[in-house]
Amino acid sequence: MSGATLLKESGPREVFCGLTSIVWLHRRMPDAFFLVVGSRTCAHLIQSAAGVMIFAEPRFGTAILEERDLAGLADAHDELNRVVKNLLARRPEIKTLFLVGSCPSEVIKIDLSRVAENLNIELKGQVTVLNYSGSGIETTFTQGEDGALKALIPLMPKSNQKKLLLVGTLANAVEDRLISIFNRLGIDNVESFPPRQSTELPSIGPDTKVLLTQPYLTDTARELKNKGAEIIEAPFPLGVTGSTLWIQAAANSFGIEKILVDSILNPLISRAKQALLPHVEKLSGKKLFLLPESQLEIPLARFLSNECGMKIVEIGTPYLNRDLMKAEIDLLPPDCRIVEGQHVEKQLDRVRDSSPDLVVCGMGLANPLEAEGISTKWSIEMVFSPIHGIDQASDLAELFSRPLRRHDILNPKTLTSN
Amino acid sequence: MELTLWTYEGPPHIGAMRIATSMKKLHYVLHAPQGDTYADLLFTMIERRGSRPPVTYTTFQARDLGGDTAELVKGHIKEAVDRFNPEALLVGESCTAELIQDQPGSLAKGMGFDIPIVSLELPAYSKKENWGGSETFYQIVRNLLKDHSGESKETWQEEKRRPRVNLLGPTLLGFRCRDDILEIQKLLGQHGIDVNVVAPLGASPADIMRMPDADVNVCLYPEIAESTCIWLERNLNIPFTKTVPLGVGATQDFLRELHEVLGMEIPKSVNESNNSKLTWYSNSVDSNYLTGKRVFIFGDGTHALAAARIANEELGFKVVGLGTYSREMARKVRPAAKALGLEALITNDYLEVEEAIKETSPELVLGTQMERHSAKRLGIPCAVISTPMHVQDVPARYSPQMGWEGANVIFDDWVHPLMMGLEEHLIGMFKHDFEFVDGHQSHLGHLGGKGNQNVNQEVKTKISSDATTSNADPIWTHEGERELSKIPFFVRGKVRRNTENYARQAGCREINEETLYDAKAHYKA
Ligand code: SF4
Ligand code: SF4
Numbered sequence: 001m002s003g004a005t006l007l008k009e010s011g012p013r014e015v016f017c018g019l020t021s022i023v024w025l026h027r028r029m030p031d032a033f034f035l036v037v038g039s040r041t042c043a044h045l046i047q048s049a050a051g052v053m054i055f056a057e058p059r060f061g062t063a064i065l066e067e068r069d070l071a072g073l074a075d076a077h078d079e080l081n082r083v084v085k086n087l088l089a090r091r092p093e094i095k096t097l098f099l100v101g102s103c104p105s106e107v108i109k110i111d112l113s114r115v116a117e118n119l120n121i122e123l124k125g126q127v128t129v130l131n132y133s134g135s136g137i138e139t140t141f142t143q144g145e146d147g148a149l150k151a152l153i154p155l156m157p158k159s160n161q162k163k164l165l166l167v168g169t170l171a172n173a174v175e176d177r178l179i180s181i182f183n184r185l186g187i188d189n190v191e192s193f194p195p196r197q198s199t200e201l202p203s204i205g206p207d208t209k210v211l212l213t214q215p216y217l218t219d220t221a222r223e224l225k226n227k228g229a230e231i232i233e234a235p236f237p238l239g240v241t242g243s244t245l246w247i248q249a250a251a252n253s254f255g256i257e258k259i260l261v262d263s264i265l266n267p268l269i270s271r272a273k274q275a276l277l278p279h280v281e282k283l284s285g286k287k288l289f290l291l292p293e294s295q296l297e298i299p300l301a302r303f304l305s306n307e308c309g310m311k312i313v314e315i316g317t318p319y320l321n322r323d324l325m326k327a328e329i330d331l332l333p334p335d336c337r338i339v340e341g342q343h344v345e346k347q348l349d350r351v352r353d354s355s356p357d358l359v360v361c362g363m364g365l366a367n368p369l370e371a372e373g374i375s376t377k378w379s380i381e382m383v384f385s386p387i388h389g390i391d392q393a394s395d396l397a398e399l400f401s402r403p404l405r406r407h408d409i410l411n412p413k414t415l416t417s418n
Numbered sequence: 419m420e421l422t423l424w425t426y427e428g429p430p431h432i433g434a435m436r437i438a439t440s441m442k443k444l445h446y447v448l449h450a451p452q453g454d455t456y457a458d459l460l461f462t463m464i465e466r467r468g469s470r471p472p473v474t475y476t477t478f479q480a481r482d483l484g485g486d487t488a489e490l491v492k493g494h495i496k497e498a499v500d501r502f503n504p505e506a507l508l509v510g511e512s513c514t515a516e517l518i519q520d521q522p523g524s525l526a527k528g529m530g531f532d533i534p535i536v537s538l539e540l541p542a543y544s545k546k547e548n549w550g551g552s553e554t555f556y557q558i559v560r561n562l563l564k565d566h567s568g569e570s571k572e573t574w575q576e577e578k579r580r581p582r583v584n585l586l587g588p589t590l591l592g593f594r595c596r597d598d599i600l601e602i603q604k605l606l607g608q609h610g611i612d613v614n615v616v617a618p619l620g621a622s623p624a625d626i627m628r629m630p631d632a633d634v635n636v637c638l639y640p641e642i643a644e645s646t647c648i649w650l651e652r653n654l655n656i657p658f659t660k661t662v663p664l665g666v667g668a669t670q671d672f673l674r675e676l677h678e679v680l681g682m683e684i685p686k687s688v689n690e691s692n693n694s695k696l697t698w699y700s701n702s703v704d705s706n707y708l709t710g711k712r713v714f715i716f717g718d719g720t721h722a723l724a725a726a727r728i729a730n731e732e733l734g735f736k737v738v739g740l741g742t743y744s745r746e747m748a749r750k751v752r753p754a755a756k757a758l759g760l761e762a763l764i765t766n767d768y769l770e771v772e773e774a775i776k777e778t779s780p781e782l783v784l785g786t787q788m789e790r791h792s793a794k795r796l797g798i799p800c801a802v803i804s805t806p807m808h809v810q811d812v813p814a815r816y817s818p819q820m821g822w823e824g825a826n827v828i829f830d831d832w833v834h835p836l837m838m839g840l841e842e843h844l845i846g847m848f849k850h851d852f853e854f855v856d857g858h859q860s861h862l863g864h865l866g867g868k869g870n871q872n873v874n875q876e877v878k879t880k881i882s883s884d885a886t887t888s889n890a891d892p893i894w895t896h897e898g899e900r901e902l903s904k905i906p907f908f909v910r911g912k913v914r915r916n917t918e919n920y921a922r923q924a925g926c927r928e929i930n931e932e933t934l935y936d937a938k939a940h941y942k943a
Contacts, residue, residue: 012494013477017453039513039542044428045456061423067543069419070517079419087421103451103514106480136453137480137514345501364458364470371468 003334006320011343014362015293015318016380017136018144019100020049024383025148025194026059028169031095032198034060034148035087036134037080037110038102049363049380059094061087065104076108080115084129094127096198098148101133128155128199140318142216142295142383145169149194149220152201153227156193159203163189164250165229167221168214171386172196178237178389181247184264185256204229211250213237213388215328216295218321235327236388238296239303240272243390245327268390276307279397282404284309286357289350292316292342293362293379298328300360300382305333308397313354316342358403375403424768424788426743426806430540430550431512432457436589437554437642438508439471442622444558445504447495449522450512452477464809465590474498476515476522483518491522492529499531506562506623507531508554510538534623536561548641548718548744551589555618556645562626566654574633574680581680582612584632586647586658587639588619593721593805595619597818598638602663605821609673609685618642630654634679638662638820640720641744663820664724665828666694666732694825700733711836714739714780716763716771716789717804719747721819723754725784725803728828730758738778739763741771743786768792779912782836787811796911799835892921898929916941 019042022034036042043062050058063083069076080099088094097119099112112131119129132147133139139147149167164187166178179190191202208229212221215236225231234249235242244265251261288310290297297317304310312333320340322329329338339347344365351359351374359369359376366376377400387396431448438446439461448454455475461467476494478487499507509526523537536557540550574581585602588595596619603613614632615625629635629650635658637647647658657679663672670688677684691697699705713735715725719742729735740755741763742748748764755762763774772792775783783793783800787808793800802811803819817831818824894902905913913934920937921929 011497012475013452014455014458014475015452016456017451019453020456040422040425040427040429040546041431041454041513041542043422043425044432045453047424048456048460058423061421062425064420064422065543066419067541070543076419083419083421103453104517107483107514107517135480136451137478137483140452345497362459364455364462367462367466367468368470 004329004332004336004338007337007339009339009341009343009346011341011346013292013318013342014344014364016049016141016362017045017103018134018139018141018147019046019102019136020141020380021134021144021148021383022046022060022100023050024169025145028194028196029096029198030059030196031093032059032098033087033091033094033096034098034100035084036060036062036100036102037105037112038062038065038100039104040064042102042104065108070108076110077115080110081119084115084119088123088127097127097129098151099129099131100144100148101131101135103135103137106133106135106137130155140295141293141379142214143218143318145214146217146219149217150223152194152198153204153220153223156201156227157203159205160207161189161203161205162207162254163191163202163209164254165202165204165208165210165224166190166192167210167212167224168217169194169383170213170388174386174388174392177391178247181264181268181389182250185247185251185254185261187250187254187256209250209253211246212324214296215299215321215324218324221324233327235302235331236296236299238299238387238393238396239307240269240276240390240393241307241331242299242303242328243388243393244269247390265390272390272393275394276397279394279401280308282401283397285311286404287311287313287354288400289313289354289356289359290315291347291351291359291361291365291379292318292339293360294382295319296379296382297360298325298332298338301336302328302331303393303396304400305336306331307393308400310358310400312336313356314339314347314350316347318342358400375407377403420766422766426766426768426786426788427547428457428460429513429542430545430547430553431510431538431542432460433547433550433552434508434510434538434540434554435461435471435473436547436551436591437558437618438473439467440589440618440620441558442620443505444472444508444623445498445502446471446473446508446510447476447491447498447522447526448473448510448512449476449478449491449515449520451479451514454512454514461590464807465812466809467590472502472504474502478515487518488520488525491520491525495522495526495529499533504533506534506536506558508536508538508558510540511542513542516542534561549746551642552645552746555587555642556649558618558623559626559629559646560649562623563630563650563654566630571630571655580610580612581634581682582614582632583634583636583676583680584614584629584656585616585636585638587637587641587643588616589639589642590619591805592639592642593718593803593807593811594817594819594824595639597816598820598824600816601818601821601823602636602638605663605669605673606676609677609682611676611680611682630656632656634658634676636676641718641747662720662724664721664824665728666691666696666822666825668724668727669694669821669825694822696732696825696829699829705734705833707837708833709734711735711782712738712778712780713782713784714775714778714789715803716741716743716783716785718742718786719744719751721804723747723751724819726754726758728825729784729832732825733829733832735782738780739774741765741774772796776911779909781909782832784832801832801835803831892918892926892929892933895928895930897931898934901931901934913938 101112116129116131130151132151134144182190204227206228210224210229210231221231232249232253234246237243237246297315301312301315305312315338369376461471509523526535588599615629635647635656637643637658650656659675661672661675663669673688713729715722722742726737726740737758742751752762768788783789784803786804787806790800817827917937920940
């Protein structure tokens with residue numbers, strides 16, 4: 001490992017809970033419905049995180065626990081049954097129903113797996129009912145996707161075919177692009193998980209090689225391994241270097257000749273580097289502080305320092321999976337400070353002390369920092385934007401250079417002082 | 419268990435946060451898991467606030483549950499008091515903490531701070547945001563003023579000074595509260611009435627302590643302030659006003675009521691209608707087209723009630739639907755609806771509201787952010803009059819809803835989504851010219867016929883997928899469709915449905931031009 005300092009901090013945190021990932025998962029699998037079993041808070045959270053109601057009739061909802069549900073657990077199961085059946089009657093097109101556990105449902109111990117099991121027997125064939133936890137006492141933000149994918153794994157058919165499986169939700173256009181690059185390398189059998197339809201699950205077996213597209217899939221990776229798949233160790237496909245190493249790792253694992261790989265990737269690399277230049281000019285030498293939220297902080301910091309010349313003040317991460325992050329941490333500049341967990345107030349004190357040029361943070365903190373004159377970037381944008389792959393490197397960099405450009409436009413003072 | 423896709427109100431602790439964040443020098447320690455910190459973004463994003471809410475979340479995790487969560491709570495309370503040094507501390511729990519029963523309020527009280535500690539009990543599984551806001555405000559006022567009760571006090575006449583009032587109820591995330599307060603202050607100033615304390619918005623605990631100096635409380639937002647006003651009346655003998663000054667008529671009534679409670683003579687100017695432009699604009703010839711426009715109203719109780727009165731009495735609309743999501747206000751909204759010949763729609767379910775909108779085919783919807791979406795889908799113009807709202811409903815410009823200027827703003831906000839008077843006729847006249855596509859609406863192009871076709875489509879598929887009627891479904895002839903397309907888009911959906919119903923009843927297999935007129939006559943009769 002490089003010389004990164006790994007610190008741990010406890011105290012009040014400010015991160016989304018795992019329910020939030022429903023916001024992109026339901027877009028990915030339009031035939032699935034996510035039913036949170038929780039409180040009015042949970043319902044309010046996903047609606048607020050979804051940018052205040054952009055969908056007329058969303059493919060997610062909340063079964064809100066009420067006083068009488070708390071009183072009798074047996075009734076709560078019956079009630080949930082009733083709600084699910086009403087929902088399915090209303091939305092007969094739903095093929096997979098995720099019952100998503102929340103803090104309240106976990107604290108009062110509603111056994112969602114049992115409810116799911118019973119419903120599966122009852123509704124045989126019509127819809128598959130699964131469950132996972134997105135609770136804030138167990139999961140943060142992107143971990144919800146980890147839970148949802150893990151719940152789908154037992155349904156994956158067996159296969160002995162040699163294949164590459166891309167794991168983690170990507171923007172469709174980016175995914176198509178990456179698959180076409182793998183095809184050009186001669187890796188023809190490429191599938192994705194989660195699939196674009198919840199019912200079209202990829203098969204899996206000993207000849208499945210898994211390439212993680214997102215860094216927050218700890219449990220999913222472990223379960224896939226248990227199913228016999230091989231996890232290809234690589235950094236994540238952010239930026240030119242990360243994406244190149246990521247593609248190369250897969251190519252190696254499939255025994256593709258280096259000469260072919262280079263001949264296909266090199267033109268992409270030089271084009272991408274060209275496109276990066278104006279952003280590098282803007283970003284180079286600027287101080288970056290990443291607050292914990294999406295788990296993408298480490299790969300982002302690696303890209304922004306190594307390829308864009310930013311100075312990393314600190315990398316916050318909600319939790320640190322040393323195995324999955326090893327390849328990333330190795331690439332970080334020496335003496336990088338990674339802080340796992342966080343004490344939101346102390347971290348903000350450090351932000352102010354270090355007066356960074358840009359802070360990557362959650363939605364609740366952004367405007368207060370802007371008001372202090374510090375430019376920010378929403379973490380959640382990273383999970384919504386097509387940022388993966390060599391071709392996207394300049395788009396990714398632009399997400400960070402734009403706030404700085406804007407700052408310059410609005411504060412001409414900084415122009416003259418340069 | 420209630421199935422919710424979108425909710426009008428957050429949980430009660432969000433109401434408490436609205437009070438805490440509205441006030442100064444107050445801190446709120448909220449026992450809650452990490453995900454509940456999302457609530458900060460309501461303030462920093464919807465209202466674009468430049469500072470974080472004064473809230474410390476304990477953010478406990480599952481692994482803390484086995485151990486001593488009480489110690490964890492105490493640690494956070496101590497840290498918060500040390501760091502923020504508040505004049506008073508609010509302590510409460512969110513839905514999850516309520517289940518583990520740590521009672522953070524009593525823990526805090528046992529820690530020996532010398533500031534007032536207000537312990538909040540907000541039942542998360544039976545109450546909602548506005549209730550939580552109201553209860554929090556009441557608890558703060560009661561806690562800080564409980565020793566004042568029973569004190570007798572001189573009137574303004576006896577003290578030979580100008581009368582003073584408190585303005586109660588405005589909060590952050592309330593609908594246009596910030597501007598309403600300025601408007602009401604200006605209005606009172608014109609009548610020689612001073613404002614003693616505005617609360618909760620902008621008030622510190624020390625300001626709350628000064629509330630007894632007022633002669634009257636002005637209850638601006640009953641959802642938040644009514645229970646506090648009642649308590650202040652009972653315990654400190656401060657009467658309060660019941661009229662909310664939204665609209666010209668209500669502003670006049672409000673001024674009359676306030677003068678009466680204060681024992682002041684009512685100036686004649688109160689009755690003048692030119693205090694606000696609304697009255698003249700509404701009387702102007704251009705507004706002729708507003709006559710009987712069918713409007714559907716849904717929102718919080720206060721704004722929905724006010725909207726119904728303004729629509730009916732001041733703009734000459736016809737109210738075809740009236741409802742609220744706040745059950746606490748149902749007892750006021752029901753009779754108001756009845757007076758308009760309607761049954762009030764009291765519901766939490768935005769789909770039910772959407773159905774009701776579809777059913778009544780209004781020409782304008784006055785609602786919340788939810789109704790804006792429903793209306794957009796149905797191709798009906800809409801103005802937002804109440805929370806929940808979107809960032810675009812927090813305008814940069816001054817735009818109150820209350821008082822004279824508020825009435826002006828309301829006139830503009832409600833009328834702009836519609837076509838203007840002569841414009842409507844011109845478009846009717848020229849609509850067959852090739853420059854015009856069906857349903858074109860000048861500057862309101864996006865609300866045109868297109869959205870409406872979708873509605874028709876939807877209604878159609880709905881009807882035909884309904885097993886009980888599908889075999890008897892009448893078919894539209896070419897002529898029938900052509901005649902239908904001449905009907906203004908906003909009632910076309912309704913006419914289509916009515917005609918189909920009529921045809922089914924009458925046993926017609928085909929709907930032609932004549933069937934359409936038969937149906938029209940049938941429903942008019
Ligand atoms: S559709 Fe318009 S009103 Fe609705 S959330 Fe998006 S921007 Fe806001
Ligand atoms: S943290 Fe827990 S209670 Fe809060 S929204 Fe997330 S799952 Fe619901």
